[in-house]
Amino acid sequence: MPEMSPPAPPIGQYVRFWREKRQRTQVAIAGLIGITEEYLSQIERGLKTPSLQVLHALAKELGVPISALLGEAPSEYDSSDITVAPSVTHALMGYGPSASSEPLAPAALREGVESAWRMWQTSRTRFTEAASLLPGLIVETEHAVRIHRIGSDIATRRETLRVAADLYFMLRSYCRRAGRVDLSLMVADRALRAAEDADDPVRIAVAQWNLGHVLLGDGEYEGAEQVALLGIEHLRDELRSKHTAAMTGALELVAVVADARRKRWWKARDRLRDQAMLRAREVGEGNVGWTVFGPTNVQLHWLNIEMEAGEAAEALRVANQIDTSRLPSLERRFTFLLEVARCHDLRREDTAVLVHLLDLEEMAPEDLARSPAAHNMVARLRRRAHRTYQRQVNGLAERLNIL
Numbered sequence: 001m002p003e004m005s006p007p008a009p010p011i012g013q014y015v016r017f018w019r020e021k022r023q024r025t026q027v028a029i030a031g032l033i034g035i036t037e038e039y040l041s042q043i044e045r046g047l048k049t050p051s052l053q054v055l056h057a058l059a060k061e062l063g064v065p066i067s068a069l070l071g072e073a074p075s076e077y078d079s080s081d082i083t084v085a086p087s088v089t090h091a092l093m094g095y096g097p098s099a100s101s102e103p104l105a106p107a108a109l110r111e112g113v114e115s116a117w118r119m120w121q122t123s124r125t126r127f128t129e130a131a132s133l134l135p136g137l138i139v140e141t142e143h144a145v146r147i148h149r150i151g152s153d154i155a156t157r158r159e160t161l162r163v164a165a166d167l168y169f170m171l172r173s174y175c176r177r178a179g180r181v182d183l184s185l186m187v188a189d190r191a192l193r194a195a196e197d198a199d200d201p202v203r204i205a206v207a208q209w210n211l212g213h214v215l216l217g218d219g220e221y222e223g224a225e226q227v228a229l230l231g232i233e234h235l236r237d238e239l240r241s242k243h244t245a246a247m248t249g250a251l252e253l254v255a256v257v258a259d260a261r262r263k264r265w266w267k268a269r270d271r272l273r274d275q276a277m278l279r280a281r282e283v284g285e286g287n288v289g290w291t292v293f294g295p296t297n298v299q300l301h302w303l304n305i306e307m308e309a310g311e312a313a314e315a316l317r318v319a320n321q322i323d324t325s326r327l328p329s330l331e332r333r334f335t336f337l338l339e340v341a342r343c344h345d346l347r348r349e350d351t352a353v354l355v356h357l358l359d360l361e362e363m364a365p366e367d368l369a370r371s372p373a374a375h376n377m378v379a380r381l382r383r384r385a386h387r388t389y390q391r392q393v394n395g396l397a398e399r400l401n402i403l
């Protein structure tokens with residue numbers, strides 16, 4: 001008689017495992033998916049079995065596929081949310097169209113990369129445009145790097161590597177926002193190597209900032225903090241400038257988020273006030289390394305800390321002091337409104353949630369379609385929305401393909 005496999009652990013054990021791995025509290029998760037803390041506690045203790053709708057909401061909020069909460073192997077995880085354009089993936093893997101034998105000059109590559117960055121930070125349809133722009137830019141840039149790596153023109157080699165690092169910085173953001181943590185880690189590593197080969201201290205710091213964000217997104221909070229603190233230490237050895245001060249502040253914010261994700265609320269607040277805000281006031285509003293570091297960005301992190309800590313009223317008070325109109329990044333303005341919507345969602349102020357979601361759809365429809373937090377809020381609105389605006393909620397759900 002064949003040996004029988006042991007029974008699989010109940011769903012609740014997987015829910016608890018992923019919640020603790022993500023450093024999230026029961027009260028925060030329960031509030032964000034629209035159930036009581038006691039109900040979530042009963043699920044984790046195996047006393048209640050969640051409905052498919054609740055299971056889907058838990059998976060979205062924890063950032064894992066439903067299969068992860070059912071105990072399936074990682075190889076069986078649902079990849080339907082992966083939205084990196086195949087042409088971008090092929091180019092990164094070296095399968096893109098052949099580049100011309102003569103590499104583009106660094107100035108031409110620089111113009112292309114900076115144009116792509118402006119698009120990425122300002123376009124409401126940035127994912128569609130990125131899928132069109134990036135493959136050719138990747139192929140031409142990597143071709144130039146290969147050619148100049150063995151050339152004798154040191155200045156051209158260094159400038160080409162700087163351009164490559166800047167392109168990889170953008171690709172990190174694109175891949176992460178499109179759901180491919182694996183690709184975002186790969187391009188973050190390429191960016192660091194290019195910056196180091198160019199011997200460019202500020203770009204090395206930008207590369208560490210990008211790597212820190214990849215680790216934050218993958219739940220590696222201690223690693224993210226270590227990368228940020230290492231970057232800050234290295235910048236202390238450089239000549240003081242507005243760029244080094246801005247990157248020091250941006251790296252401080254990575255450490256702030258790492259503290260907050262581990263529920264070290266007061267440590268995060270202290271670092272935000274005593275380190276990040278100090279640097280922000282020193283440099284003013286800016287966009288060094290496309291980090292959008294400055295006083296407004298620091299305030300956005302303050303808002304996020306209070307919201308994640310469950311202090312919705314305090315978070316909304318902070319939000320009332322923030323003016324995002326001068327930020328060069330549409331993504332940061334989008335994030336601000338999304339955080340405000342989440343605060344209203346915690347307070348079950350459904351009308352305000354709907355108004356903000358509709359504003360977000362007008363601002364950046366492709367970002368909204370890729371936001372698990374937005375999807376969760378729409379799902380909760382559909383369950384509890386008043387009949388007077390049920391039509392608007394259902395229309396939004398249909399446009400987001402979550403009916």
